[in-house]
Amino acid sequence: MKQLFILLQKEFIQIKRDPFISKLIIMFPILVMLVMPWVTTMDIRNVCVTIVDKDNSSLSRRMTSDIKASEYFTLTPSASSYNEAKAMLEDLKTDIILCIPENFERNLTNSTPEKINISANAVNATKGSLGSQYLVQTIMSSISKQNQEKGLSTPLELVTIKNYYNETLNYKYLMIPALMIILLIVICGFLSAVNIVIEKENGTIEQINVSPINRFTFILAKLIPFWIIGLFVISIAMLITWLVYGLAPVGSIGYIYLASILFILVFSGFGVTIANKSDNIQQTMFVMFFFLLTFMLLSGLLTPISSMPKWAQYATIILPPRYFIDIMRGVYLKGSGFMDLWYNFLALGIFAVAFNLLAAKTYKKQG
Amino acid sequence: MNAIEIENISKQFGKVKALDDVCLEVKEGECFGLIGPDGAGKTTLFRILTTLLSPDNGKASVNGFDVKRDYLEIRKCVGYMPGRFSLYQDLSVEENLEFFAALFNTKIKDSYSLIEPIYKQIEPFKTRRAGKLSGGMKQKLALCCALIHYPKVLFLDEPTTGVDAVSRSEFWDMLAGLKAKRITILVSTPYMDEASRCERIALCNEGKILTTNTPKNIVDGYNDELYAISADNMFELLSLSRKVKGVKECYPFGESHHLVVEKDFDKEYFANELNQIKNLQIKKASPSIEDMFIKLMKR
Structure with missing residues (x-):
């Protein structure tokens, strides 16, 4: 001892x-x-989004402002064509391109519209896939809010999420x-x-x-x-x-x-x-x-x-x-x-x- | 009883035979020197005797205890000072001493009479960290630590390597003092001039013991004629003298070359043969341990 x-x-x-x-x-x-x-942290923040807005409707402007308001995204100056936006993606000036087709809002109500296109830089797989998902969620909520205001039938919110043990993720x-x-x-x-x-x-x-x-x-x-x-x-x-x-x-x-x-x-x-x-x-x-x-x-x-x-x-x-x-x-x-x-x-x-x-x-x- | 008995000890590291069938006996209270160049196997032998290493073959005992069977007993009664300074550099002189005393379950004051003459010299620096001591003082502290438990047998592995000439001489005086306390000392050194400070020595080279005797008997056993030669151009002198008839051997030895010659050597003839060399001087020389070592090594 x-x-x-x-x-x-x-x-x-x-x-x-x-x-x-x-x-x-x-x-x-x-x-x-x-x-x-x-x-x-694996939280994705400050993802740069470039919008190619060919629709230029109240819906597309609502989407733009919703994206701008989100803490996940940073808006870059918008591009006039997909090719211009693609060039920005290649120069690493943006991470995700959101392409809203012509007459999207009008077609949404009377027929099936041309689909919105999202292109992401997925070199960082997590950033690419999570960023796209966030973007889809933001767009979907923009659409349903607009429909609600216009009194149109909106798909009911069928899913609610609660994160136990770490509520704020x-x-x-x-x-x-x-x-x-x-x-x-x-x-x-x-x-x-x-x-x-x-x-x-x-x-x-x-x-x-x-x-x-x-x-x-x-x-x-x-x-x-x-x-x-x-x-x-x-x-x-x-x-x-x-x-x-x-x-x-x-x-x-x-x-x-x-x-x-x-x-x-x-x-x-x-x-x-x-x-x-x-x-x-x-x-x-x-x-x-x-x-x-x-x-x-x-x-x-x-x-x-x-x-x-x-x-x-x-x-x-x-x-x-x-x-x-x-x-x-x-x-x-x-x-x-x-x-x-x-x-x-x-x-x-x-x-x-x-x-x-x-x-x-x-x-x-x-x- | 012999303090150390070594019978046919061998140890091999890979292909290198560090010790080859070594036999040695050291009497109780004797100061015994192992003299040999680097790589002679001195440290390996020390490590076997201090139970740090197991021999491949052979038997050895220290203070009557077998190195394999009774290694725990040996650790209680031997002091070992390795060639490299291996105390705690970040502990002070005093803390090192207290630590090693405690390791052996004793107190400094129990063996103070033994270490006093040595410790007195480093006592003024007792609060200094061991790493900050000079070479000579480190060596004194290491010796104190090796003696702290009043060992029966003391192993000193090249204690004077890297120490200045004055400290070396002082160190041997200290060992002489320890001998008076009946401590058996086995000391190794590559310096042939230190051999005369031991009672008996063993000359060793490449894992083998060449001879064992008192320093005087070893020198007396040298039966060749020996000359010391010098000249202005020592290098030329060396190569030329080796070619002269009647010369057995010529090797550098301090400031001169030593010349080992046949019985029929003629000094005049030798001087004549080397007449192109300026300032040639030939003197009769008395043999030393080193001459004997060179002779045995060449054989």
Whole structure:
């Protein structure tokens, strides 16, 4: 016990004296939580629309003003022909062309009109398809409003939508739990790995290895500081989320802490295992980056697992962040309780035990 | 009882034989030197004896404990100072000492009498970070840390490499002081001139022990005639002398070249053969450990 205390004391002195790490631990979560939720958004805004209005009727003018009023769209100067608008699309001066055919309003009432044409730049597939959909919705509502005013029969609104758990479809609320997880992976995984490899590079681990100290004690002393730092980081992140974005967990904060503790255990153990198997910082960093990318893209942090191909969905079973993100989003947005999430806790618990055993096992005092 | 016993130890890294059937015995309380160039296998031997590395073949024991079976016991009773400075650079002198004392479950004051003469010299800087110390002071701190648990056997791997001449000499004085406390010391060095500070030495090269004896006996065992030669153009002198009849060997040795000769060597004849070289001087030279090393290495 006394040896563990002495080792811990040494770790904390080193972290405190490291001019970079000590600042990183505080600045990193603050910066990530303040900046990233604003930029990691899939909400489509400011889509440039060019209108080719050949109809020039009250309906087409209503459409134009409705589009102008929408927060999703920015109107460019209108074009006189489709070809002119197409040239603008090619020059990236506009994203979507709305082409209203001649006599559209008149034909709408007495016969079948020529169809309205929407052409979108779909290099960014999300922007193209979502932008077109928004545009269709805007046009449809323009038409039905006009018909209503004229007392014409209008197709009844058959569908109403209510978005549970995130009523305003605020994309930040989806991203914030994911960002918290990435923070923990970087702080607990990377830092604990680098911390051990530095001892290898400086040769100080040799002095530890020739001493009678127990290897489990040594590894435990390496892990504990990052458990504490991890909890500190997640607390800062939650505080900022509440203060800046007004998002507090609907469910119990205790579940978030329980999941965080398990997840921190998983990743500190994981980092130490990688460090034990590598000889220098470059190796450690490359391996960690590989896993960071895998975890970010494949565990449902950024994109839903259910839209991945079947084989990838099966692969996510072995990725710990997948279970953590379910807990985080569940507790934060839905207020899920332990009974809804128990299997996620169980999975994280199993990973935690496995990786920490692996961390202690792979550290050998003898080469 | 011997403090260190090594029987037929071999260790191979890939195709390189780092240690090839090495046998060695170091008596208790002895200051034993391993002398050899880089790549001789000195560090590998140290790592095996300090239980950091497992040998492929052979048996070794330290203080009566087998390096494979009783490695935990060995870790309690040996001090190891690796060739590279490997203390915590961001901890202060005092913190390093306290840390290593705690690792071995002791306190500084328990072994203070042992480290005092060395620690006294770095005590004025005890709050300074280890990384900010000069080379000589780092080495003293490393020695203090290796001694903090009053080890029975002390392993010093090239302790004087990269240290200035005065500090080197001081360091050997410190080792002499430790010997008085009955600590067995195994020290390696690539500097042949330091060999005379050990009680017994082993000359080693390419994983093999060439010879083991006291420094004096090794020098006395040198039975060739030896001359020191010098001239204005040392390079030309070297290549020309090697061609003269009766010359076994000629190699650079400090400011002069050493000339190893056959029994029938004639000094006049040699001078005559090299008459185109200006300022040729030939003196009888007394052999040193380095001459013996070169002789054994060529054999």
